[in-house]
Amino acid sequence: MTNITTARLLLGLLCSPLAFAQNAGRELHSYTRHQDTLELRTGDGRYLIKPYSAQVVETTFIPNGEQYDPASHAVVLAPVDVGATLTAGERQISFATPGLSVVVERKPFRISYLYKGKPLVAEKGGYARVDKLESIEFALDGDEALYGAGARAAGMNRRGQRFQLYNRADYGYGKRSMLLNTTMPLALSSKKYALHFDNPQAGWLDFDSRRDGTLRYEAIGGRKTYQVVAGDSWADVMANYTALTGRQPLPPRWAFGNFASRFGYKTEQETRAVVERFAQEKIPLDAVVLDLFWFGKEVKGTMGNLAWDRDSFPNAERMMADFRKRGVKTVLITEPFVLTTSQRWQEAVRRQALATDGAGKPATYDFYFGNTGLVDLYRPEGRDWFWNIYKELKAGGVAGWWGDLGEPEVHPSWVQHGPDGAKRGADQVHNIYGHDWARLIAEGYRKDFPDERPFILMRAGYSGSQRFGMIPWSGDVGRSWGGLQSQVEIALQMGMQGLAYMHSDLGGFAGPMLDDELYVRWLQYGVFQPIFRPHAQSDVAPEPVFRSERAKVLAREAVWLRYAMLPYNYTLAFDNSQTGMPLMRPILFEEDEATAMATTYLWGRDFLVSPVVEPGATRQEVHFPVKDSVWFDFHTGAQHRGGITEVVKPVDAHIPVYVRAGAFVPMAKVVQSTRDYxxxxxxxxxxxxxxxxxxxxxxxxxxxxxxxxxxxxxxxxxxxxxxxxxxxxxxxxxxxxxxxxxxxxxxxxxxxxxxxxxxxxxxxxxxxxxxxxxxxxxxxxxxxxxxxxxxxxxxxxx
Structure with missing residues (x-):
């Protein structure tokens, strides 16, 4: 890069709103280039700046007295030599790739990032430690919209709010939830960049809650490392971020079918009857999901048995084999908690499979299900013990896995993880526990069943969990209209953050509410979400075969459409595995002005979907993106012009769905299961x-x-x-x-x-x-x- 070009970059930066001074007492003492890494030294520590590609640059701050920690739980991309150039001037230095440039002011010390000559983002306050939290601040433009921080229902543009980074369930939530099961230290900007803070420890992500133009990351400790990810388009940002953290492997095709699931089927006889009922009603079915009654007759006291209750399921292996002949897979719930009253407690203790207390004994504490220990995923004994259980169950015919309570739901700070000499506290690993649980299963399959695609349904994850094939869901949402209203935002945001299979318990999970209109509208939306899985507490049946005749008819039509769309949906899934583009996409991806829109979204590139989320709706606003484009009503063929918002009249039979002019949509014959597809x-x-x-x-x-x-x-x-x-x-x-x-x-x-x-x-x-x-x-x-x-x-x- 020439000095003239560098000067222009700096002039643009200094005229930008990002040109705020950092700590006035900090200054650059020296710099050294080590191949493709730039090391900066200041009075309070040193920085390492390393490009991964022309669109991804990593910055690490190492305070004086600390050692560099190279371990990342999120990043899998190997850095490459992108031909970065180093240019030094009297007031600043520039470290530039063909895309991203890092500009460092000498005094006062300031780091800024530019993309193709345009200011992108800059550190504002630098590193600081306040009230037991370590923080890094960034300056924001005045009109910048922000997304990320994991799964939340907080409004599509999340600027102005502060988010805790600590995975936690929110039972029965509705239209709004500030903290859910998967939190991620990731911020995305309407300026088409992402900031990923590469540290899983508990903390906070502040999206300018003080209204002073500051994005602030705070953590209890750990790495002071972040990556800046940029691109010319949202497709570029998605591709670059998932190249950094990993791409979702293509799930098995049956995962795109219909699931029978509830809390829960209590006996083999009941489970067989449900599967038979789907066949009788000609409602396609690809999987049956068994909740915790497969290993115990009671909700409390049996968690951790992780073996068939032969009183209730006397011929489980034959049952699963019979289901397979009908094209129906069996999915089992598993939890990482082993109760002291479970049949495996002594075995888990003997095998040293459990997290410990300060004295090195198995950590035990009380929660809803009983007095419990927790599988230690951070020592080989715990991983081996847990995986061997999965292997044994798989040999009997289990086809997929449901990992529940993996935040973990109750995880006291005093609990210790890992082998002696390398212990870590619960708050250090809490946010990656579900992530590493999915890793255990994915790596187990790669080792022992390398030709098979695992199905891994998980309630909690972390940045990069998609590369393990994790299929997350949005937790125990309330069976309410407010619960339905929050789901599109949650799924869109998680897709933007790499976990493109975020979905909801169709119909809602928590509460005894019987509302057929809500149920049908939720399932009609579910046709255009990544996984179609009605699930709920059993006081009101979640399966369409047990609903009123009218609800059953409409639900059947929704399921039939889901199966007819298998060629299109499976291609979307393939595209996601190759490019990182989510299946559900915000209008923002096509219109920069749509910074807060979540009522209408894109299903792939070519479908526009507007779920009905109000009871008795007689009118609905639908925004048709892209000026001069044309959209066809999927059901009637009526035409709509792009670039405008229209009011349409919903009908009972389906939600408003449109197809882009110029689109090809392959569709297939409806089958009873994808076995016959x-x-x-x-x-x-x-x-x-x-x-x-x-x-x-x-x-x-x-x-x-x-x-x-x-x-x-x-x-x-x-x-x-x-x-x-x-x-x-x-x-x-x-x-x-x-x-x-x-x-x-x-x-x-x-x-x-x-x-x-x-x-x-x-x-x-x-x-x-x-x-x-x-x-x-x-x-x-x-x-x-x-x-x-x-x-x-x-x-x-x-």
Whole structure:
């Protein structure tokens, strides 16, 4: 970088609102470059500044008297040499990558970050220790919106609030909850950057609660390390952040089906009857989830048994095998608590599998379920003991795991974790306990079942938990309209923070409220959230097969739509595994001005969804993003212009859903379970509009169960493209087949929407073909015969 360029960067920075002085007594004493790391020395310590890429830079402060701690629980990206340049001037130095530049004022000492020449963010107060908390402050622009801090229901733009970083359940919460099960030391800005504070210890993240333009991170101790992540677009920020912390592996395909779940099925007979009822009612089902009664007859006193109660489930293995034959997987709840009254207590003590007290004895304390110990995930004995239980249960036929209470729900500060000589207090590991629990299962599968994709449903996690395949849910939400109203925000925010499978207990969990309208609206929203899993306390049935006839009919239609959309949804999941883009996306990703919008969101790129979250709603405001775009009502075909907000009238049968003009939407035949799913005959919908000159899409397919199928070359991708000009519409298909994949025979029923007049001609690969056109619906249909590695060009003369 030239001195002229550096001067321009500094001039822009000094004219920016970010140009605040840090501690006036601090100054830069010296600097040294060690390959691609810049070391700065001040009077109170030293800084290490290290690029991971041109869009990600890490800064660590090491106070005098402390040692550098290189361990990160979140970061997996290996730093690369990005050709950073160091330029020194009389007043400042610049350490610049092709994207991010770090500018350091010598006196008073100040660190600022620029992205492609534009001021991004700057340290404000530097490092400080106040009231047993260590803090780092950053200066904010006046109109900057902030997101992050984990799972909360606090408003989409979270600026002006202070958030505790301590995972904790909020039983029965509604429209608002300031502290939930997954907190993350991560802030994202409407200026398209992220600040990730790489320290899991308990603390606070202050999003300018004092209204003085300050973002403040506070922790009880640990690393003073943060990463700045930038990008030209939100897609870039998502890609760069998930490259840093890891990408979510593709879940098994059955995870995108319907679940039967409640608190809880108490016997084998009851569980079998529920699965049979779904088949009788022709409501598709892919999994049944067993709560804590699988290992004990009572809620209290048995947690930690982690073995089948043979009185209640005498033939559990045969039951699971019978379910598998029907395409239904079995998921078991597990908890990390081992009660002193459980059958495994003495075994856990003998195997040294439990966290300890100050005297080195198993730590015990009381909570709702009884007097308990806690599995110590930070010593090998605890990990081995816990994983061997999972292995034994899996051998019997268990297909997926539910990790509950993993905050951990009760975790006294005096509890000690880890081997002798390396003990850590509870508050040091509390926020990563669920994260490391998911790691235990994911790594166990990689070691012992390397070809299988695990299903890991967890209530608590941390930055980067997505790389273990964690599927988080939003906790024990109240069965209320307020509970439903908070769910979109929680899911959108968590998707922005890497955990793209955040979802809710459909219908709400807590409380005996019987409200069929609420229940149906929640399930209709659930069609367009990552996991479709009704779950609740059993005083009001959460399964659609036990609801009123009208609610059951509407719920069945929602489930059918969920299954019909499997090709689209599975492709979204694949895209997330490759790029980090969440399945649910805020309008902010397309319109910079939509900083606080969570009432309408995008499902993938091409669906616009507006859940009905008010009882008896007769009107609903829907914002259609992107000026000059066109959106089609998914159910009626009515057109809406982008860049405006309209009032629409909701109907009982579905929530307002729209499709972007130029979109390709592959849909499949509805099946009773994904075991019977086939992508060999697809209804390929294309949403034509004269204003769209070109469109594109794709459909990803594999066997739905092989781990790393894409990397292993065991996949096919069918790519779709459209071109429209001068009364001629061209639609092409092209198939990419992985190196280890046998080409599949596929046929498509092409359905082109919004064709206003009967086409004059339709050809496929240059040959005229028969077609049908429905003038009332404006629908053109063309059959593309099944073939291996399908490739075709359809030309419609309009």
């Amino acid at each position: 086939s992508a060999r005959q697809i209804d390929l919908h294309y949403y034509h509009h004269p204003s769209v000159a070109a469109g594109e899409g794709r459909m990803y397919d594999d066997d739905g169960e092989t781990a790393d199928a894409y990397a292993k070359g065991r996949y096919e991708i069918v790519r779709f493209a459209s071109r429209h000009a001068a009364g001629r519409l061209e639609i092409s298909l092209h198939t990419e087949t992985g190196k280890a994949q046998s080409p599949q025979e596929r046929g498509f029923a092409l359905k082109v929407h919004n064709v206003a007049a009967r086409p004059r001609a339709v050809t496929v690969d240059g040959r005229a073909v028969r077609f049908s056109w429905n003038g009332r619906q404006g629908m053109l249909e063309v059959a593309l015969a099944p073939r291996r590695q399908p490739s075709a060009q359809v030309v419609v003369t309009l």
